[in-house]
C-alpha cells in the first residue's frame with residue numbers, strides 16, 4: 001500500500017492509497033472542512049455523500065465532497081469558504097473522458113446488497129446488465145468494502161464474495177458514477193468524474209439504499225458529530241478512527257455494532273446511549289424476533305456480551321440532549337431514564353436514530369409511495385416481483401423502505417430475475433423459496449425495530465434553537481414561526497423559511513418538516529410526499545450537465 | 557362572506573392590489589387557489605428591454621411589446637417604491653446585458669436599442685473591452701452587448717413574503733379557494749369550491765385562470781398557461797451584478813444575494829394540468845444549463861442543486877387591465893409577459909380602477925374591451 005501526503009490549509013496531511021480525503025483529514029485530527037455563510041464550521045457528517053457538509057476545495061476546484069473524493073499525494077486542499085470566488089476557479093486542465101451511452105437490458109442503480117444480488121440474478125438469466133454506483137468500490141452500506149485492506153470480519157468477507165460473484169457474472173459494474181437525473185423511459189443521466197454517462201435500459205432496478213436519520217439536538221452540526229454509519233465507513237473502508245475517544249447514540253442495532261467495531265479498532269468508547277428500553281423489558285417482542293431469526297438474535301446477544309466484556313457502558317432509555325464544543329473536544333449531554341443528566345467529553349460523537357430511504361429516483365419517476373408511520377418514512381408500493389407502479393421500474397432493498405441487508409439480497413434476486421424476464425430472458429418464475437425467505441426476513445425486521453425507537457421523535461419536543469435544516473441554517477423556531485405566518489403545504493413553508501432549499505435537498509429537514517405540516521394541517525403525511533424531488537437528485541456540476549447535453553445533442 | 561372588494565388570485569398582482577385597496581380603507585378579501593402561481597415560481601428578473609425570446613416566438617406581438625416599453629420602464633421603477641413601502645426585496649438595479657456572439661447579433665441589438673431609446677429606455681452598446689470592466693467572466697466568444705440600465709432583479713421569495721405580511725398587517729382576509737363562477741346581480745357574487753363570496757367589486761388577478769372566469773361576461777381573453785423551466789445553483793461569491801440575456805437564444809442568468817445563480821429564460825416544461833405543478837423536461841434542463849455554461853464558463857464547477865417548473869401566463873403581448881365592458885364591478889388585471897416585473901404597477905393601477913384614482917387614458921391601451929366578442 002503506497003502512502004503520501006497532501007496539503008490542507010497549508011499543513012501536510014498524510015494519506016494512504018484509496019483513503020478518502022475525509023478519512024485522512026479525520027485521522028490527522030482535522031475536523032472542520034468548511035465555513036457556512038453564518039460563519040459556522042462544518043465537517044464530515046453522513047460520510048456517504050448525502051449531507052454535503054464536508055465540502056472542500058481541491059486543487060482550486062470548490063464543492064468537492066471530502067467523503068467521496070479520494071486523497072492523492074500532492075493535492076492542495078483548502079477549507080471551503082461560504083462563497084467561492086468564480087474568478088479563482090481554474091479552467092479545466094484535463095478534459096473529462098468521452099461520454100458513453102449505454103442501452104443494457106437491465107440497469108441497476110446502486111451496487112449494495114440489493115443491487116449486486118439483482119445483477120447476479122439478471123445475468124444468470126442471460127440479460128445484459130449494468131450496475132452504477134456512486135462509491136468507487138461496490139458493496140454498499142452493509143458490506144462496506146475497502147479498496148486496499150483485507151476483510152475485517154465475516155460481514156466484509158461476505159461482501160467481497162458477493163462483489164466478486166457479481167463481477168464474474170459478466171455484469172458491467174461502474175463505480176464512482178453519480179446518477180443525478182431520471183426521466184420517463186426510463187432514462188438515467190450520470191456523472192462519471194465529469195464525463196457523461198447516459199443509460200437507456202429496457203428495465204431499471206433502483207437499489208439506492210438508505211441514509212441515516214440523525215438525532216437533532218443543539219450542536220448536532222458541530223464538526224466531530226457524525227452519523228454512526230460515517231464512523232463505520234471511516235473504520236471499515238479506510239481504517240481510520242473517528243477519534244481516540246467516542247460516544248455513540250440514537251436508537252437501533254447499528255450503534256452497538258459500530259461501538260464494538262471502533263473499540264476493536266482501538267478507540268475508547270465512552271458511552272452507547274440507546275433511546276429505547278432494554279429488550280428484557282419488552283420480552284414478547286424479543287421472543288418474536290427470536291422465532292423469526294434466531295441467528296441474528298444470538299448475534300445481538302453476543303454484541304451485548306462483548307460490550308460488557310470491553311467495559312463499554314450501554315445505557316438504555318438514554319437520549320442525547322445537546323452537544324457543545326470544548327476546545328478541540330465535544331461535550332455531549334445525555335438524559336437517562338431517571339431524568340438524570342450526564343456529560344461525556346469525546347473527540348467524536350456518533351448518532352443514528354434509524355434510516356431514511358434514498359427514494360428520490362423512485363419518486364422522481366412517479367412511483368407510488370405510502371407513509372409508514374411505524375418507521376416514519378415512505379415505502380414504495382411494489383408487487384411480489386418488486387415492480388413499482390412505473391412501467392419497467394423495479395425497487396429493491398432499503399430504498400423502497402427499510403428492510404435490512406438479508407431482505408435486500410433476496411429482493412434483489414427476485415427483481416433481477418423478474419426484470420430479466422421482462423427484457424426477454426428466462427421466465428422469472430420459480431421464486432417460491434426466495435419469497436419464503438423474504439417473509440421471514442421481514443418478520444424479523446419488524447420485531448427488531450420494535451425493540452428500538454423506530455418512530456421518529458416528535459419535533460415539538462426539540463429545543464427551539466435546534467438546527468433543522470443544516471444547509472440553510474434554519475432552526476426549529478424559524479420553521480414554527482413560518483408555519484404560524486403562512487400555513488399551507490410544505491412548499492409554502494419552504495418558500496417562507498428556506499427550509500430544505502440547500503444542497504442536501506431537504507434530506508434531513510424534509511421528513512421533520514413534513515410531519516410538522518401534517519400535524520398543523522391535520523392532513524396525512526402521505527398527501528405531502530415530503531419535498532417533491534426534482535432533477536438533479538444530487539447536486540451536479542454545470543460542467544457535467546454540459547457534457548450530457550453535448551453527448552445527447554438535446555435541447556439545442 | 558361579504559366584503560367591499562374581492563381580489564381573486566393571490567400572485568404579485570393580487571397581493572399588490574389587495575394591499576393598495578386595504579391601505580385606502582377598503583375591506584378586502586383575497587381568494588387564491590394557491591396552485592401554480594407564476595409569482596412563486598419566477599426568477600425575479602426585472603425585464604425592461606424587449607426580450608429576444610418574445611420577438612422570435614411571437615413576431616406578431618412585437619408591435620404590442622414595443623408600445624408597452626414605457627410601461628415596463630415605469631414598472632421597474634415601481635419596484636423601488638414598493639421596496640420603500642414593504643421593506644427589502646433584494647432589489648438591485650445594475651442593468652441588464654443582452655449578449656451578442658457575432659456581428660449579425662450585434663447589428664440586431666443596435667437596431668433594437670435605437671427603437672428602445674425612442675421609447676425612453678436608457679440603453680447603450682458595449683464592446684468587449686467595455687464588457688470586461690463589468691462582466692469579465694463572460695465567455696471569449698462574446699463580442700459585445702446591449703446594456704439596458706433600467707433593468708434589475710429582485711428576490712421573489714423575499715418580495716412575496718413581505719407582501720403577504722403587509723396584506724395581513726393591513727387586515728386583508730386571505731382565503732384558500734378556487735372560484736368557479738362570477739356573477740353580477742347588483743353586487744358581485746363569486747362561487748368557489750368551498751364557499752360563496754359577495755362584494756361590491758371584484759378584481760380578477762387570476763393569471764391563467766382569468767380567461768375561464770370571464771367567458772360568461774362576453775369576453776374571450778386568451779390567457780394561456782405556459783409551463784416554464786428554471787434552475788438554481790449552490791452559492792458562489794456575488795460577482796454577477798447584471799441580468800444576463802442573449803440576443804438570439806433563450807436565457808436569463810443572474811445571481812441572488814444568497815450567491816446562488818438562477819438560470820432560466822423561458823425553456824418549456826411539461827404541462828400536467830392546472831391542478832398539478834408542471835414537470836421538468838430533460839431537454840430544457842440540459843439545453844438551458846449548457847447554454848449558461850457556454851456564456852459564462854466560470855460557473856462550470858458550481859453545481860446545480862435544483863430545477864423546477866412553474867406556470868407563466870401569456871396573452872397577446874400586452875397587459876389586460878380595466879373594468880369589463882359589460883360591468884365596471886369586475887376589474888380584470890393580468891400582466892402578461894414578464895408579469896412579475898409588471899406586477900406592482902398593474903396591481904396599483906387595478907386598485908386605482910376600483911378607487912377611481914387612475915387616469916382612464918393612462919390605461920386605455922390595456923382595456924379588456926379588445927377581447928369583447
Ligand SMILES: Cc1cc2nc3c(=O)[nH]c(=O)nc-3n(C[C@H](O)[C@H](O)[C@H](O)COP(=O)(O)OP(=O)(O)OC[C@H]3O[C@@H](n4cnc5c(N)ncnc54)[C@H](O)[C@@H]3O)c2cc1C
Nearest residue numbers: 110112113114134140141142179208209229397398404405
Ligand atoms: C451508513 C449505513 C450503515 C449501515 N451499517 C449497517 C451494518 O453495519 N449492519 C447492518 O446490519 N446494516 C447496516 N445498515 C443497513 C444496511 O446497509 C442495509 O440494510 C443494506 O445495506 C441494504 O442494502 P441496499 O442494497 O438496499 O443498500 P446499500 O447497501 O446502501 O446500497 C446502495 C448503493 O446505492 C448507491 N447509490 C445511491 N444513490 C446513488 C446515486 N444517485 N447514484 C449512484 N449510486 C447511488 C450507494 O452508493 C450504495 O452503494 C447500514 C445503513 C447505512 C445507511
Ligand SMILES: Cc1cc2nc3c(=O)[nH]c(=O)nc-3n(C[C@H](O)[C@H](O)[C@H](O)COP(=O)(O)OP(=O)(O)OC[C@H]3O[C@@H](n4cnc5c(N)ncnc54)[C@H](O)[C@@H]3O)c2cc1C
Nearest residue numbers: 565567568569589591594595598601735765894895896897
Ligand atoms: C418559471 C417562470 C419564471 C418567470 N420569470 C420571470 C421573471 O424573471 N421576471 C418576470 O417579470 N416575470 C417572470 N415570470 C412571469 C411571472 O411570474 C408572472 O407573469 C407573474 O408572476 C404573474 O403574476 P400574477 O399575479 O398575475 O399571477 P400568478 O402569480 O400566476 O397568480 C395567480 C394566482 O391565481 C390563482 N388562481 C387562478 N385561477 C383561480 C381561480 N379561478 N380562483 C382562485 N384563484 C385562482 C392561481 O392559483 C395563482 O395563485 C416567470 C414565470 C415563470 C413560470
Ligand code: FES
Nearest residue numbers: 045047051052067
Ligand atoms: S459527509 Fe460528505 S456528504 Fe455528508
